Amino acid sequence: MNARDTALDAGFGERWTRAMTTAFATEADRLGELDRLAGDGDFGRNLTSAFGRVQQEVDAAGPTTYAAWLTCVSRGFLGTGGTSGPLFGMFFRELARCSTGDEPTVAELGRGLSAGLATVQRYGKAQVGHKTMVDALAPAVDALGATDGTLRGAAEAADEGARSTADIIAKRGRASYVGEASRGVLDPGAVAMAMVLALAADSAS
Amino acid sequence: MRRSLVNDPDDLVVEALEGLALAHPTLVRHDAEHGFVARATPARDKVGLVSGGGSGHEPLHAGFVGHGMLDVAVPGAVFASPTALQLYDATRAADAGRGVLHIVKNYTGDVINFTVARELADEDDDIATEVVLVDDDLATDLGEEPDDPDAPGRRGTAAVVAVEKICGAAAEEGADLGSLAELGRSVAARARSMAFAIEAGTHPGSSRPAFDLDADEVELGVGIHGERGRSRVPFGPTDELVARLVDPLVEALRPARGSGVIAIVNGLGSTYPLELYAAARAVHGGMTARGVRVDRFLVGSLVTSLDMHGVSVTLLPVDDELLRLWDAPVRTPALTW
Numbered sequence: 415m416n417a418r419d420t421a422l423d424a425g426f427g428e429r430w431t432r433a434m435t436t437a438f439a440t441e442a443d444r445l446g447e448l449d450r451l452a453g454d455g456d457f458g459r460n461l462t463s464a465f466g467r468v469q470q471e472v473d474a475a476g477p478t479t480y481a482a483w484l485t486c487v488s489r490g491f492l493g494t495g496g497t498s499g500p501l502f503g504m505f506f507r508e509l510a511r512c513s514t515g516d517e518p519t520v521a522e523l524g525r526g527l528s529a530g531l532a533t534v535q536r537y538g539k540a541q542v543g544h545k546t547m548v549d550a551l552a553p554a555v556d557a558l559g560a561t562d563g564t565l566r567g568a569a570e571a572a573d574e575g576a577r578s579t580a581d582i583i584a585k586r587g588r589a590s591y592v593g594e595a596s597r598g599v600l601d602p603g604a605v606a607m608a609m610v611l612a613l614a615a616d617s618a619s
Numbered sequence: 620m621r622r623s624l625v626n627d628p629d630d631l632v633v634e635a636l637e638g639l640a641l642a643h644p645t646l647v648r649h650d651a652e653h654g655f656v657a658r659a660t661p662a663r664d665k666v667g668l669v670s671g672g673g674s675g676h677e678p679l680h681a682g683f684v685g686h687g688m689l690d691v692a693v694p695g696a697v698f699a700s701p702t703a704l705q706l707y708d709a710t711r712a713a714d715a716g717r718g719v720l721h722i723v724k725n726y727t728g729d730v731i732n733f734t735v736a737r738e739l740a741d742e743d744d745d746i747a748t749e750v751v752l753v754d755d756d757l758a759t760d761l762g763e764e765p766d767d768p769d770a771p772g773r774r775g776t777a778a779v780v781a782v783e784k785i786c787g788a789a790a791e792e793g794a795d796l797g798s799l800a801e802l803g804r805s806v807a808a809r810a811r812s813m814a815f816a817i818e819a820g821t822h823p824g825s826s827r828p829a830f831d832l833d834a835d836e837v838e839l840g841v842g843i844h845g846e847r848g849r850s851r852v853p854f855g856p857t858d859e860l861v862a863r864l865v866d867p868l869v870e871a872l873r874p875a876r877g878s879g880v881i882a883i884v885n886g887l888g889s890t891y892p893l894e895l896y897a898a899a900r901a902v903h904g905g906m907t908a909r910g911v912r913v914d915r916f917l918v919g920s921l922v923t924s925l926d927m928h929g930v931s932v933t934l935l936p937v938d939d940e941l942l943r944l945w946d947a948p949v950r951t952p953a954l955t956w
Contacts, residue, residue: 495695
């Protein structure tokens with residue numbers, strides 16, 4: 415049996431959720447600062463608020479399966495305002511739905527990530543090169559969808575995609591309102607998405 | 620220097636919603652857990668009507684919950700969209716088995732969160748939903764191709780009151796979801812609004828208005844979120860300033876001589892009734908001069924922008940059926956006849 419079709423180790427959903435909660439609590443200020451340089455400055459506060467709600471959802475629901483853990487993440491974002499709240503919320507909803515087992519396989523995560531990208535693009539109408547989270551997510555979907563794709567490979571592709579946003583003048587999303595002033599600044603949505611994928615890879619091993 | 624009446628600015632919206640429910644206990648209740656305002660007695664066997672948006676525009680939308688208008692209103696923080704989960708919970712609360720109509724002012728955050736709520740209601744609860752997008756603000760009409768998916772389009776402002784009133788009346792009569800959506804879209808499509816301000820609004824707890832105007836300046840084409848307007852024009856008497864709203868509205872709508880309109884003369888927060896009724900008189904004069912009847916007036920501060928000092932005028936060309944629905948009984952905290 416292909417390793418991509420084997421369920422990840424028990425506790426993956428919980429480890430990933432907790433890793434994101436910890437990491438974004440630390441990084442919210444840095445991401446918020448990027449948003450202040452080329453956006454409306456509410457991204458850091460929205461992230462803090464979203465993961466505060468994730469913790470409340472976890473406390474209330476007592477999740478035991480991967481789908482239940484990721485549903486807590488999804489609801490945390492859907493209960494947060496702005497446009498990043500619903501976009502990340504629907505992204506994590508697709509990831510929560512990608513597996514019915516206790517833990518997902520890498521192949522299932524690949525399909526979930528692909529569905530998440532489609533949902534984000536449907537709502538946000540962004541393409542690669544628009545300086546949004548799509549610039550990190552799309553290469554990760556390609557990497558994870560390959561027959562030998564791994565979570566680490568997807569995380570690296572997302573990281574590279576997020577770095578590429580420094581050279582782009584925003585055409586969509588929060589930074590599109592400031593135009594030329596967005597050049598040289600990483601897109602905080604893309605950076606956050608790359609973090610999500612790096613933490614998935616960390617949590618799988 | 621501006622001052623506002625607050626305990627803690629962060630608590631203002633929730634405290635006001637509690638107060639609304641305490642003041643009108645037979646009409647509305649405040650669901651603090653899910654973040655919405657619903658009818659005190661839920662309606663049965665009708666399509667549910669839900670609207671919502673950022674706070675700071677009171678009495679919109681919570682003031683229009685009740686018989687003949689909305690079933691549930693969903694307030695966000697000041698000038699911020701309600702969340703997708705709030706709107707989803709509100710949609711479930713409004714469903715009486717015949718589906719739910721969302722009435723949404725055209726702002727990116729509102730549109731996306733309402734859309735997510737409809738997707739969740741459809742997938743997780745099998746609730747049928749439709750949406751009416753209200754985009755009446757003539758100042759943001761940049762002549763874009765109507766089908767351009769990338770264009771933000773016109774903002775939604777005071778015409779939302781007409782959509783809520785007219786769809787609300789039709790819903791009480793038992794209209795189905797599809798025909799309500801069609802009715803609402805036709806009202807939204809034919810209504811246009813335009814506003815000016817002589818002073819910007821001030822966020823609760825802030826000491827400065829969103830923008831500064833000199834004593835001889837007027838912001839024309841102003842939005843309801845402290846956005847700057849399309850241009851600055853010289854200050855002048857009421858009749859002149861109101862003509863700066865009516866003229867472009869008539870130009871855009873081109874109502875035929877002998878036809879009739881509903882006119883909403885709306886205060887933006889700190890415009891007082893004497894000023895508003897003098898503005899209504901000016902609107903009447905402008906329409907009469909063009910041979911157009913004002914069949915109904917709605918004059919008051921209905922869609923505000925905190926304490927902005929200014930006026931918006933909405934014109935809605937009407938026929939007998941729309942007038943009949945407009946005249947149907949309504950019983951809400953902010954509108955009753």
